[in-house]
Amino acid sequence: xxxxxxxxxxxxxxxxxxxxxxxxxxxxxxxxxxxxxxxxxxxxxxxxxxxxxxxxxxxxxxxxxxxxxxxxxxxxxxxxxxxxxxxxxxxxxxxxxxxxxxxxxxxxxxxxxxxxxxxxxxxxxxxxxxxxxxxxxxxxxxxxxxxxxxxxxxxxxxxxxxxxxxxxxxxxxxxxxxxxxxxxxxxxxxxxxxxxxxxxxxxxxxxxxxxxxxxxxxxxxxxxxxxxxxxxxxxxxxxxxxxxxxxxxxxxxxxxxxxxxxxxxxxxxxxxxxxxxxxxxxxxxxxxxxxxxxxxxxxxxxxxxxxxxxxxxxxxxxxxxxxxxxxxxxxxxxxxxxxxxxxxxxxxxxxxxxxxxxxxxxxxxxxxxxxxxxxxxxxxxxxxxxxxx
Amino acid sequence: xxxxxxxxxxxxxxxxxxxxxxxxxxxxxxxxxxxxxxxxxxxxxxxxxxxxxxxxxxxxxxxxxxxxxxxxxxxxxxxxxxxxxxxxxxxxxxxxxxxxxxxxxxxxxxxxxxxxxxxxxxxxxxxxxxxxxxxxxxxxxxxxxxxxxxxxxxxxxxxxxxxxxxxxxxxxxxxxxxxxxxxxxxxxxxxxxxxxxxxxxxxxxxxxxxxxxxxxxxxxxxxxxxxxxxxxxxxxxxxxxxxxxxxxxxxxxxxxxxxxxxxxxxxxxxxxxxxxxxxxxxxxxxxxxxxxxxxxxxxxxxxxxxxxxxxxxxxxxxxxxxxxxxxxxxxxxxxxxxxxxxxxxxxxxxxxxxxxxxxxxxxxxxxxxxxxxxxxxxxxxxxxxxxxx
Numbered sequence: 001x002x003x004x005x006x007x008x009x010x011x012x013x014x015x016x017x018x019x020x021x022x023x024x025x026x027x028x029x030x031x032x033x034x035x036x037x038x039x040x041x042x043x044x045x046x047x048x049x050x051x052x053x054x055x056x057x058x059x060x061x062x063x064x065x066x067x068x069x070x071x072x073x074x075x076x077x078x079x080x081x082x083x084x085x086x087x088x089x090x091x092x093x094x095x096x097x098x099x100x101x102x103x104x105x106x107x108x109x110x111x112x113x114x115x116x117x118x119x120x121x122x123x124x125x126x127x128x129x130x131x132x133x134x135x136x137x138x139x140x141x142x143x144x145x146x147x148x149x150x151x152x153x154x155x156x157x158x159x160x161x162x163x164x165x166x167x168x169x170x171x172x173x174x175x176x177x178x179x180x181x182x183x184x185x186x187x188x189x190x191x192x193x194x195x196x197x198x199x200x201x202x203x204x205x206x207x208x209x210x211x212x213x214x215x216x217x218x219x220x221x222x223x224x225x226x227x228x229x230x231x232x233x234x235x236x237x238x239x240x241x242x243x244x245x246x247x248x249x250x251x252x253x254x255x256x257x258x259x260x261x262x263x264x265x266x267x268x269x270x271x272x273x274x275x276x277x278x279x280x281x282x283x284x285x286x287x288x289x290x291x292x293x294x295x296x297x298x299x300x301x302x303x304x305x306x307x308x309x310x311x312x313x314x315x316x317x318x319x320x321x322x323x324x325x326x327x328x329x330x331x332x333x334x335x336x337x338x339x340x341x342x343x344x345x346x347x348x349x350x351x352x353x354x355x356x357x358x359x360x361x362x363x364x365x366x367x368x369x370x371x372x373x374x375x376x377x378x379x380x381x382x383x384x385x386x387x388x389x
Numbered sequence: 390x391x392x393x394x395x396x397x398x399x400x401x402x403x404x405x406x407x408x409x410x411x412x413x414x415x416x417x418x419x420x421x422x423x424x425x426x427x428x429x430x431x432x433x434x435x436x437x438x439x440x441x442x443x444x445x446x447x448x449x450x451x452x453x454x455x456x457x458x459x460x461x462x463x464x465x466x467x468x469x470x471x472x473x474x475x476x477x478x479x480x481x482x483x484x485x486x487x488x489x490x491x492x493x494x495x496x497x498x499x500x501x502x503x504x505x506x507x508x509x510x511x512x513x514x515x516x517x518x519x520x521x522x523x524x525x526x527x528x529x530x531x532x533x534x535x536x537x538x539x540x541x542x543x544x545x546x547x548x549x550x551x552x553x554x555x556x557x558x559x560x561x562x563x564x565x566x567x568x569x570x571x572x573x574x575x576x577x578x579x580x581x582x583x584x585x586x587x588x589x590x591x592x593x594x595x596x597x598x599x600x601x602x603x604x605x606x607x608x609x610x611x612x613x614x615x616x617x618x619x620x621x622x623x624x625x626x627x628x629x630x631x632x633x634x635x636x637x638x639x640x641x642x643x644x645x646x647x648x649x650x651x652x653x654x655x656x657x658x659x660x661x662x663x664x665x666x667x668x669x670x671x672x673x674x675x676x677x678x679x680x681x682x683x684x685x686x687x688x689x690x691x692x693x694x695x696x697x698x699x700x701x702x703x704x705x706x707x708x709x710x711x712x713x714x715x716x717x718x719x720x721x722x723x724x725x726x727x728x729x730x731x732x733x734x735x736x737x738x739x740x741x742x743x744x745x746x747x748x749x750x751x752x753x754x755x756x757x758x759x760x761x762x763x764x765x766x767x768x769x770x771x772x773x774x775x776x777x778x
């Protein structure tokens with residue numbers, strides 16, 4: 001019989017597929033999803049720019065482009081990263097990729113051999129974990145605390161794990177944990193990565209979505225050694241469906257990513273690269289971001305108000321300062337998968353925490369709630385229903 | 390020091406990069422490129438449909454979609470494949486990917502382990518060869534003759550190559566060879582693949598671009614055993630820059646490709662998936678294709694007329710029945726790289742044949758000419774200039 005590659009055979013259908021597939025059912029309250037609110041996409045402006053592109057530059061938009069990405073968008077992205085997050089030195093460069101997910105996948109492809117180890121937060125983003133699994137990489141999860149990684153456990157992992165090539169981290173508004181690493185812990189993590197000769201993949205898809213607290217410097221902004229590979233995305237602020245993201249890293253890393261990008265899909269959709277670049281030229285990006293932050297601040301508040309009212313007896317949570325998720329932990333040991341199934345019977349979808357563990361068989365007493373996808377009314381009703389489960 | 394993965398380190402910068410990078414210079418006659426003619430993109434219709442999408446269904450177009458692709462476009466694609474190429478049985482399915490290149494790359498990822506062997510035509514498409522190299526796969530090239538593969542050499546390779554998991558073939562209007570495999574050879578290749586338990590990746594990006602001769606059944610149309618994975622693309626008939634292609638294969642293969650697609654980039658740009666689907670609904674696809682065929686028939690004729698007039702003393706070629714390329718072979722042993730460099734001095738870019746060999750160090754006495762990218766005037770002048778080199 002015909003066989004598939006080992007790398008793809010190791011990616012099993014997940015137990016939570018059953019829950020996630022209900023998220024497209026409009027009767028189900030979608031706390032399990034991760035979609036940005038549709039109000040965060042500048043639809044009218046995009047329509048206007050699209051018409052201009054067809055009128056003024058159809059050849060550039062519809063013909064093959066270069067693997068690095070559309071140069072003006074790369075420049076817009078560099079400028080934004082520098083101005084807003086102090087990211088990007090003279091040894092850094094930017095490649096445009098098809099969403100943050102592709103930045104993660106290509107980074108793994110160019111950095112890691114099979115059987116190398118990637119150390120990640122535990123819990124972490126499923127999409128990244130599965131991308132790593134698809135290259136037969138070993139995953140090692142380090143516990144996530146309220147202010148970031150357990151540093152002692154991290155150093156121990158760096159000492160003992162064979163061929164630890166990369167740390168995969170979401171330091172800001174972590175998915176699913178909702179927490180943001182403190183400056184102190186960021187500095188400690190960066191020092192350890194230098195000490196143990198390890199790349200850091202800093203995934204920051206929610207960078208622009210801060211609605212509380214103060215900005216904390218990114219790992220990339222501390223990167224004097226050129227070891228931090230920074231992934232970002234326009235999915236949460238322009239449109240998720242157009243698949244436009246970027247990676248900022250040392251030029252050596254970017255040149256490898258360009259080669260990997262070329263064999264992967266030649267280049268990212270040209271038309272929407274041009275569109276985002278024109279959006280930067282014609283509109284006030286900061287004003288747009290401010291509206292999104294306001295939107296999510298309100299949605300998050302609605303959800304935490306509900307949790308305080310209906311769930312305070314059984315769960316605890318940390319209030320996020322941004323992003324899309326709240327991480328709820330049961331006060332007593334609970335069969336969270338069973339709870340999620342019962343919630344689904346009440347037409348409310350949540351994701352049990354074990355789905356996000358580096359090792360899916362690990363126990364996890366938490367679940368993830370998303371507040372960007374549901375309407376305000378769904379948030380109010382859904383949390384009430386969860387309280388009744 | 391930090392190291393990259395072995396798979397990506399093995400992809401060296403190619404000797405022909407030097408030539409290819411000149412193809413974006415408008416002063417250079419672009420016979421080295423592979424761009425579809427811009428007249429083949431239905432720009433006005435696309436602009437009209439885009440405005441409708443923003444008006445009628447912005448959420449579907451701009452929000453996350455599913456990894457399989459937009460269902461109506463999958464259905465349009467299945468219908469077209471069935472009607473025009475007799476492809477697709479009840480055990481087959483279709484996934485939408487980001488251009489034909491991604492179909493090739495994902496297929497390699499889900500089928501081949503490192504050190505498995507892929508047998509390909511020699512010469513073959515560089516983009517595919519590099520995608521395979523990026524998974525540390527061994528490449529074995531089988532000589533391409535005027536009516537397809539050297540069957541004896543193919544069987545010998547299947548017998549002797551270790552872990553030959555897949556044949557990669559472009560049976561129709563081969564790139565770069567320009568030749569189309571005969572029905573007899575297709576049947577022989579398919580039988581051998583069945584006998585030696587091998588998948589076939591049938592790459593058919595130029596399927597719709599026949600401007601001479603009669604259709605010959607695809608390998609996929611003979612596929613009673615479910616071993617043919619068929620890659621196609623909308624790059625040559627709608628737009629290359631939007632990156633929309635598809636794979637048709639047995640459902641088991643497609644389900645693995647969906648998993649690989651999900652970790653690679655979640656899904657392909659939704660907006661243009663919807664756009665192509667609406668184009669199928671609203672316009673006469675056959676009429677559009679007919680215009681493209683007419684365009685390329687004329688361009689190819691211009692080029693062969695020039696070759697007969699200015700190059701007949703030093704090169705031979707086979708007239709293609711479709712596609713984008715003509716493969717010219719010197720009558721006497723020639724340093725083709727040197728010839729290409731001299732041609733570039735005369736502002737005409739061609740690609741020396743060795744670039745397309747499974748082993749780049751193999752000698753090749755040919756070069757590839759593209760007739761879709763240059764204007765008619767450039768074709769006339771360029772071939773005359775080549776004659777003077």
